[in-house]
Amino acid sequence: MTGVDDVLAWDLAGLPTVAARLGTLTERLTDASRAAVTSADSDQAWRGATHDAATQRVRVVAASMRRSARAASTATDFIRGSTAILENAQSTLRSRVAAARSEGFTVLDDGAVTHPEPERRADALYLTGAVRQLLQTADDLDRAFAGPIYEAAVRLDGSGDQVGLPNGSIGSPEKAVDALATIAPTRRRSYWESLSRSEQDKLIQTAPDVVGNLDGLPFDDRITANRVTMLDRLESVESESGADSDEARLLRSMLDDERTFLAYDPExxxxxxxxxxxxxxxxxxxxxxxxxxxxxxxxxxxxxxxxxxxxxxxxxxxxxxxxxxxxxxxxxxxxxxxxxxxxxxxxxxxxxxxxxxxxxxxxxxxxxxxxxxxxxxxxxxxxxxxxxxxxxxxxxxxxxxxxxxxxxxxxxxxxxxxxxxxxxxxxxxxxxxxxxxxxxxxxxxxxxxxxxxxxxxxxxxxxxxxxxxxxxxxxxxxxxxxxxxxxxxxxxxxxxxxxxxxxxxxxxxxxxxxxxxxxxxxxxxxxxxxxxxxxxxxxxxxxxxxxxxxxxxxxx
Missing domain, CATH: 3.40.50 (Rossmann fold)
Incomplete structure (x- = not known):
């Protein structure tokens, strides 16, 4: 658990500045995403394959910027909402510790309070309970506010356990795969490319048999997913039917390094x-x-x-x-x-x-x-x-x-x-x-x-x-x-x-x-x-x- 010295050392004075900067980042990302899409369609004379490719890429980047803006906005809200509460918890603990020490009590880092005079033992036990309760409250508040802020931060690079969903919220990779399979192929690619590589890998690992067969996804990612499915299938077939079975031999041929599959259903x-x-x-x-x-x-x-x-x-x-x-x-x-x-x-x-x-x-x-x-x-x-x-x-x-x-x-x-x-x-x-x-x-x-x-x-x-x-x-x-x-x-x-x-x-x-x-x-x-x-x-x-x-x- 967080110690007394840790809480008293919290530097909360910089949090309003961090929140303000994140708020500015949110606005800039939002404005930039809108401007990018508007600019891509501004020249009515520019049409053709190059225009379509550029516009598609702009929309993907814009979607990624909007997701980053939502993550930054979430972090901003939690930082602003937590600052005053954390300051109050820190201030209360500081006052209680300072008062105890002024009366000759020793306050240890784990919240235990002692006094050199035996007749003050009861007071020391009472203060121990009070300090530890304040310390526990401060620790609970710290964890409660740190969680959402951490989740917002990992959404920026996709390193967390959850991934961004097409509707802008976050959820499990399983939920993301389900959503991916139900949205139209025209939206599928933009959503997929707005995810970080880490998030894409999570979805491939979660359901390669689904990802590998979805029209609209980039071919390289479908190829990767189908190869994972084939490797899983080969392991299962060799275990159940032997390495010399017809299906095992066929799968080894399909898994040749030079071959690439855009769809594969093992069933x-x-x-x-x-x-x-x-x-x-x-x-x-x-x-x-x-x-x-x-x-x-x-x-x-x-x-x-x-x-x-x-x-x-x-x-x-x-x-x-x-x-x-x-x-x-x-x-x-x-x-x-x-x-x-x-x-x-x-x-x-x-x-x-x-x-x-x-x-x-x-x-x-x-x-x-x-x-x-x-x-x-x-x-x-x-x-x-x-x-x-x-x-x-x-x-x-x-x-x-x-x-x-x-x-x-x-x-x-x-x-x-x-x-x-x-x-x-x-x-x-x-x-x-x-x-x-x-x-x-x-x-x-x-x-x-x-x-x-x-x-x-x-x-x-x-x-x-x-x-x-x-x-x-x-x-x-x-x-x-x-x-x-x-x-x-x-x-x-x-x-x-x-x-x-x-x-x-x-x-x-x-x-x-x-x-x-x-x-x-x-x-x-x-x-x-x-x-x-x-x-x-x-x-x-x-x-x-x-x-x-x-x-x-x-x-x-």
Whole structure:
């Protein structure tokens, strides 16, 4: 406990000066934050990516200044309110001690009082109780006022146990994470960046699985949080299933130092991986949305495809698999729900808002990490339907590629609402790719054929890479559906790279029929729909007529 000499030595005369200075600091911080925001929007002629990035940063700094101002104001109020009370406690103790000493009593630092004359023992015991009570009161008041002042001080650097909340108050890291998850992504980044690094680390440590999957947060922090989640998951998996389990091996691959994940859910396996680094010098950035069968066990194969595209373009590539994808084209409806099959478009409708939100988060990241860098969104197979639906919902992109896409969107009669008026759209569908059947037969639910859609330029699919004899085979037939994604030297892969770089790709050259007559194909499909599923693991065949369709409808 505080000793008598400590209390008597309190220098309280400087507290009013400290309070006055903190009050001045509060006013200056408040005025500066307002002026910064006003100035950022004062020049109506200044618009564009640089303006948006600068304005975003100004608002973050202004929010941080307002939080500091609130902390300084809190400290000011407590200092002003405590000064007179502490002065009274000190003065009362000083008077009591001085009076006792003037009568020959000895007052020790712990409040004990003694007297050399035995007959004054009772007086000494009484004074001991009185002095110690005054000392306890002074100590209690000191701690009561010091706590809030200390909390206000640590809010300035985030070193305390609590963190700032979006509403300006303070609370536990758990409460901050809950608030972070509920506010709009547009507010999320400003709030996050107004926190100190210490506060951000507290939130990541508290709930890395939440922080790592929130659109609007800086990519570096999402990557850090997801790595923490993966490390936790790996420890758990190795403990429960062993170090040689499939999931443990997969996690160790994902935890390679060169790999970075913008989303990761250990329960569902959903993920988004960034291959490459976003910088102001990036020649572009692409989001690749895969198709049917996508799951956690595809993370390495999709990384390989993205790495090849990154190597060819120099642009960062994001594999977006942060949703539930159909795992089969068509399967026994007694064993699987119709919604879980690629012939159904509902999972595309379910994923599209998530993709739209992620694309907006990428725009936020580019505003600071790569102003002016343009975005290309690529949807392959069932992923094309997801991308098309996201465009209907207002996903922003500079360029869009429908690569062997099942359709252009699941919302009947709803046009694309990409807010970029100059968006460039391309389609790439090799001849003989069985997705042609889905584009025609599934038009009512998947949106129709992107090759024939207004405003879409069909890219030349061309030829595969030369074989050992230098011969180049035409990209065509059932295998063409995905073959070009694994062939960086193919014309189709090169065309996609051209789009990412902002170059105009070669337009389509008709070298072979897209498909046989639809009527004949429908009969073939009805005779053996499962054969079609075996031919192309990524094919979306949405509308099946006749007996097969009627059978499926019973389980829809």
């Amino acid at each position: 569902t396996g959903q993920f988004a991986e960034l291959v490459g680094e976003i910088t102001p010098d990036s020649p572009g950035v692409a989001i690749f949305v895969p198709g049917t069968g996508t799951g956690a066990d595809d993370v390495d194969d999709l990384h390989t495809r993205a790495a090849a595209l990154h190597e060819k373009t120099g642009a960062p590539i994001i594999v977006w698999a942060d949703g539930t994808f159909p795992q089969t084209i068509l399967s026994n409806p007694l064993q699987n729900s119709y919604k879980s099959m690629a012939v159904d478009s509902r999972l595309a409708s379910q994923n599209a808002p998530r993709l739209t939100s992620f694309a907006a988060a990428l725009d936020d990241e580019l505003a600071t990490a790569g102003p002016g860098v343009q975005t290309t969104v690529i949807g392959h197979s069932y992923g094309g339907t997801i991308v098309g639906t996201a465009e209907q919902l207002g996903m922003r992109a500079d360029r869009v590629v429908y690569a062997s896409a099942a359709g252009t969107g699941t919302l009947p009669g709803v046009p694309w609402n990409n807010p970029d008026p100059d968006v460039a759209r391309y389609s790439l569908t090799p001849p003989g790719d069985l997705i042609h059947y889905a584009q025609d037969l599934g038009a009512l639910t998947h949106g129709g054929d992107p090759d024939d859609a207004d405003g879409v330029v069909r890219i030349d699919s061309g030829y595969l890479s030369p074989d050992e004899h230098g011969h180049r085979q035409l990209l065509a037939g059932p295998d063409s559906h995905s073959a070009y994604l694994d062939d960086p030297g193919s014309d189709a892969f090169t065309a996609i790279a051209d789009v990412i770089l902002g170059d105009e790709p070669a337009h389509y050259v008709d070298r072979s029929p897209d498909m046989h007559q639809i009527d004949d194909a429908t009969k073939e499909i009805e005779r053996d729909a499962s054969a079609v599923a075996r031919i192309s693991g990524d094919l979306v065949l949405d509308t099946i007529t006749g007996p097969t369709r009627r059978l499926l409808s019973l389980f829809d």
